Amino acid sequence: MKQRIITAVIAASFFIPITMLGGWPFTLTIILVASIAMFELLKMKKIPPFSFIGLVSLILMWILLVPTNWLDLSIFSHVTKVELFVFMILILLMTTVITKNKYTFDEVGFIILSSVYVGFGFHYLIMTRLDAVNGLALVFFVLFIIWSTDSGAYFVGRKLGRRKLWPDISPKKTIEGSIGGIICAFVVGFVFQLIFPIFDSYIILGLVILVASIFGQMGDLVESALKRHYAVKDSGNVLPGHGGILDRFDSLIYVMPILHLLQLI
Numbered sequence: 001m002k003q004r005i006i007t008a009v010i011a012a013s014f015f016i017p018i019t020m021l022g023g024w025p026f027t028l029t030i031i032l033v034a035s036i037a038m039f040e041l042l043k044m045k046k047i048p049p050f051s052f053i054g055l056v057s058l059i060l061m062w063i064l065l066v067p068t069n070w071l072d073l074s075i076f077s078h079v080t081k082v083e084l085f086v087f088m089i090l091i092l093l094m095t096t097v098i099t100k101n102k103y104t105f106d107e108v109g110f111i112i113l114s115s116v117y118v119g120f121g122f123h124y125l126i127m128t129r130l131d132a133v134n135g136l137a138l139v140f141f142v143l144f145i146i147w148s149t150d151s152g153a154y155f156v157g158r159k160l161g162r163r164k165l166w167p168d169i170s171p172k173k174t175i176e177g178s179i180g181g182i183i184c185a186f187v188v189g190f191v192f193q194l195i196f197p198i199f200d201s202y203i204i205l206g207l208v209i210l211v212a213s214i215f216g217q218m219g220d221l222v223e224s225a226l227k228r229h230y231a232v233k234d235s236g237n238v239l240p241g242h243g244g245i246l247d248r249f250d251s252l253i254y255v256m257p258i259l260h261l262l263q264l265i
Contacts, residue, residue, distance in 0.1 A: 007240050011248075019129065019139060027067065027126050034065050034122040036238060037245040037253075041114040044230040045107065053095060053103045057111040060088045064119030067126060121253025124260050137198045138265050141189070145212040146251045148188035149181040153217065156180025170224045178217055185213035208264045212255050219254025223247070 018029050038061045039049045048054050063084050079087075092108045128142075129135045157177025165173040189209040199205040223246055227235060236244025259265045 007242055011239065020136060022129055022136060026129055030122050030126050031062070031065060033245055033249070034061065034118050036236070037118050037122075037249065038114065040236040040244045040246050041118065041226075042111075044226070044232055044235070045110050045114075047107060047111070053092065053107065053111065056088060056092055056095070057115055060085060060092075060111065060115035061119040063088065064115060065123050065126070067123075067130065118253065120257050121249075124256035125252060127260070128256060128265060134198045137196050141192055141196075141198060141208075142212055142252065142255060142259070142265075144188050144192055145185045145209055146216045146255065149185045149213045149216050150220075150251070151181075152184025153177040153181030156184075166221060169221050169228060173221075181217065182210070182213045185209050204264065207262075208259065211259060211262065211264060215255050215258050216251035219251040222254060223250035 015029075018026050035058060038058055042049045042054055042057060047057070049058070063081055068081060089108075089112060092103075092111060093105075095103050096105055096108060125139070129139050131138065153173070154177065157172070157174045157180065160176045160180070161174030163175045164171065165175050165178050186206070186209050189205065193199060193202075193205055199208065223235065227233070234243030235246035238244055239248060242248055
């Protein structure tokens, strides 16, 4: 526990000022964080990050990750990010033939899905922060919802938890804890709105809280399923006492694209 607290304090003392600063320092920091997350996924699959296919996977992720205007170069002026992404997929598929299945179709599928998972998740975190009006408040709002959901689920689950939520994936999580996390998220979300009013409607506020809390828990379960499938305890060890980058950002990168897709933020 002591190690977890020390790591959390150090990480927060760096991440919070960078988030408040915003702009290119925040964007570059998230690019670094996302790259580490991609490395963690590659290691789970036992794909060397600095192999040809590992580097291609990073490029795939970066294409989806970076702000769209970063690719507004003369040589790319006639193609979209999606078209670049598809082109890189074709290169990966070609690699399965050239290497005579040293790199398999299964590995290519894993890389494509991983790059979408990490790339889009962190992309929408960057784009939310770059919002000139409420970017900073929105990022912290979603973070507070996720943190309060986790805390509420943990304490309510320990006190009242009886029925397992999804024992095959995460044996310790309970239905009571999940509901307690959602209730805690609503309390924190409404208090946040009273102090920093960023939503014009309480209906939208409630929807954002509900979606962020439920899908934040789903993002945590998705990463738990991934780790269980590849028989690893943590996604990495870059954060002593907490595990890897994916262990800390799994809920956030799952929630952000959904909130944008639903046009709630």
